[in-house]
Amino acid sequence: xxxxxxxxxxxxxxxxxxxxxxxxxxxxxxxxxxxxxxxxxxxxxxxxxxxxxxxxxxxxxxxxxxxxxxxxxxxxxxxxxxxxxxxxxxxxxxxxxxxxxxxxxxxxxxxxxxxxxxxxxxxxxxxxxxxxxxxxxxxxxxxxxxxxxxxxxxxxxxxxxxxxxxxxxxxxxxxxxxxxxxxxxxxxxxxxxxxxxxxxxxxxxxxxxxxxxxxxxxxxxxxxxxxxx
Numbered sequence: 528x529x530x531x532x533x534x535x536x537x538x539x540x541x542x543x544x545x546x547x548x549x550x551x552x553x554x555x556x557x558x559x560x561x562x563x564x565x566x567x568x569x570x571x572x573x574x575x576x577x578x579x580x581x582x583x584x585x586x587x588x589x590x591x592x593x594x595x596x597x598x599x600x601x602x603x604x605x606x607x608x609x610x611x612x613x614x615x616x617x618x619x620x621x622x623x624x625x626x627x628x629x630x631x632x633x634x635x636x637x638x639x640x641x642x643x644x645x646x647x648x649x650x651x652x653x654x655x656x657x658x659x660x661x662x663x664x665x666x667x668x669x670x671x672x673x674x675x676x677x678x679x680x681x682x683x684x685x686x687x688x689x690x691x692x693x694x695x696x697x698x699x700x701x702x703x704x705x706x707x708x709x710x711x712x713x714x715x716x717x718x719x720x721x722x723x724x725x726x727x728x729x730x731x732x733x734x735x736x737x738x739x740x741x742x743x744x745x746x747x748x749x750x751x752x753x754x755x756x
Contacts, residue, residue, distance in 0.1 A: 530661045532747040534626070540617040541742055547610040548723065550602055553590035555716055557599035560584055565713055569704035578710070604691075611684045618676070630664055631673055637666050655733045661747055671722060679719050686712035 533541075563584075564577035571577065586592035590602055621627045636642060646666045649655070657663045664672070689699040689708035702708040730738045741747035 528749040530747050530749070531745050532662050532741050533745045534624075535745065536617065536620050536624075537626070538742055538745060540613055543609065543613045544617075547606045547613070548719065550590060550606045551610065552716065552720060553588060554599045554602040554606070556584040557589040557591065557594070558596065558603060559713065560589065560594065561596050565710045566706040567703065567710060568706050569699075571706040571709075579713075607684070607687055610680070614676075614680055614684070630662075631669050631676075633666075633669060637669075642666065653732055655729065656749075661749065671725075675719065675722055679715050679722070682715045683712060683719065686715065 559581075560583045563581045564571065564573075565579040566575055566577055589599070591598045618627075643666060649665070650667065655665075657665070685698065686702060686708040688694050689702055690705060690712065699705045699708055702711055737748055
């Protein structure tokens with residue numbers, strides 16, 4: 528059985544977003560290397576108390592791979608625009624075609640303890656798709672996608688704007704100061720990185736060829752389907 532699982536707009540946004548994140552995380556780590564300490568409030572310098580202090584990230588994890596703050600900022604800011612505008616277009620389109628309301632809405636029966644236990648058991652047994660409707664998202668998929676779409680990505684965008692020199696000063700104040708905005712930006716990046724790692728792990732466990740093909744062509748094939756079906 529083959530199912531048309533992903534619309535064109537979803538597939539385009541997925542790959543554009545993947546490219547943007549793939550560039551922004553390592554370029555952001557290079558920017559972080561300029562001062563690998565995090566603070567709360569408006570100010571933070573070498574002799575101030577930092578709530579988090581990390582060693583500098585190695586070159587194989589950063590973009591560029593050698594220390595280049597200006598180059599990292601150019602990569603980061605360009606793809607920040609790509610990320611922000613692609614997210615805006617995707618959300619507006621998904622509202623218009625009711626993808627968000629239809630596929631990501633939490634239904635009352637899904638929030639029951641029995642349904643939650645069933646989803647946990649299905650994941651533990653590596654059954655990631657509903658055999659009756661492979662297009663349907665389970666509770667954990669809905670929760671993780673909603674977290675990314677409506678919390679992490681907007682938080683990254685707005686804290687990034689708060690850090691940009693010459694942008695609206697009130698935006699930094701909204702987050703409790705520029706250093707607080709920087710800390711929140713780093714936390715959101717860490718959570719998004721964790722989501723990417725878990726997402727890729729589940730894609731591998733669910734069958735990478737089938738999953739990647741469905742995100743390129745839109746068509747997903749049931750593992751039980753016969754060749755050519």
